[in-house]
Amino acid sequence: MFKLKDVKFKDILNVKDIELEEKMITAILGSSGGGKTTFLKLLNNMITADQGMIKYKGEEIESYDPVKLRREVVMLPQDPKIFKGTIKENFELTEEIAGNKASKKLNYNELLNKVSLTQNIDDFADNLSGGEKQRLALARVMLLEPKVLLLDEPSSSLDKITEEKIINMVVDYAKENNRTLIMVTHSPEIAEKFADKIINIENGEIVD
């Protein structure tokens, strides 16, 4: 799905050669500030590498339309911003900004259920706790049914039990729907348990 060769971004990241396979679960581990988020941002063109080559589906990322790419490769940041209004309005706005192209296999209530939120879709999103907001943001990403999900510590605000439950759910979702999942996690246990492939990034370099 992705091929990176001699990719360099400032002094933050330096990737010699790596391939991320389609429909696989990849976990990225590493200490904070090591370049994990930068790695994800390079994959959906939120930033551009200073040098090197990144290929997506065999095509150089530079020649791929950036918005089209981001609609196929959706990133969930570590501290996602929730839109003002109700949960329903958050879903509606997400569909609107992504060009209304979601096929809506799942309805809003099913999505809330999947991320273990018990709220009503007409409840105000501002009233959710940090962990609940993070799960709502994950539900927004799933609503768009992207080909690739880039998740930056999607469970960092959750307790251990909820964390495992949510990761389990998203991994199942990716497998059932033949999606590619690339997630940054702080937990080696989570990575070991769920990922097909683990990448360790330390001080901007991939280590074995």
Place this chain on the structure above:
Amino acid sequence: MSGTIDIQITQLVFAYIFVIVLLFIVKQKEIGHKGEILLASVRMTIQLVAVGFILDYVFANQNPIYSLLILFIMEIFAIYNIYGRVNGEISKKLKIIIAGSMFLGTSISIFFFVLAVVGLDPWFRADYFIPLSGMLIGNSMTGISLGVNHLINGIRDNKDLIENYLMLGAEPETAVKKISNRAFYNAVLPTINSMMGMGIVFLPGMMTGQILAGASPIIAIKYQIAIMMGILGSVTLTVFFMINKGSKTFFNSRKQLKM
């Protein structure tokens, strides 16, 4: 009871007593800024005297080149004034867009106003063309300054939110839509507010001037209504052009936020 009462130079000198009062208060209260007050008074006097002589000449020697030249000078001063009023750095691209929006927006409004509304004949009649243009340019300058500041601050303060939009696959225009709309509203708000209070809270400058010059209040209000519409149109157009094009300058060709 018609015509303008001329103010003699000796009488005009009396008006400067107000500056002396201000200087006295500032000194007594140790507020400071005496130099600034003096400079402002001297600058205003020199600038207005110079403009008075220039306009006197231009009015007596009607020529389209003079009218257009003064229009051009007013635009340049307004544009540099906008650059000075913006908090922080503005990119070269945004500066060009500000200048372009000012020229385009005010020119459309001015020519529509003098030709279609006032029916000026010849169109370059300096005693109408210059003051009317000045009012439209001055108000557009204020509007665009507010718009640019709100746009820059809005994008800077909502950087994370905009990036969240982009990550979900939004086009840059969609990602900044709310910020752009808010900047637009804040830019035209002073014009709308002044329309609200006009005639009740205050008598507007143009109307006051015409009444002092001996025009009937009915003619004065007709001009005032017309100029307010002209100002509204000019502010709307200039700010619309600036925000529409200017918001794009915050993104690069890969549709990444540059801030």
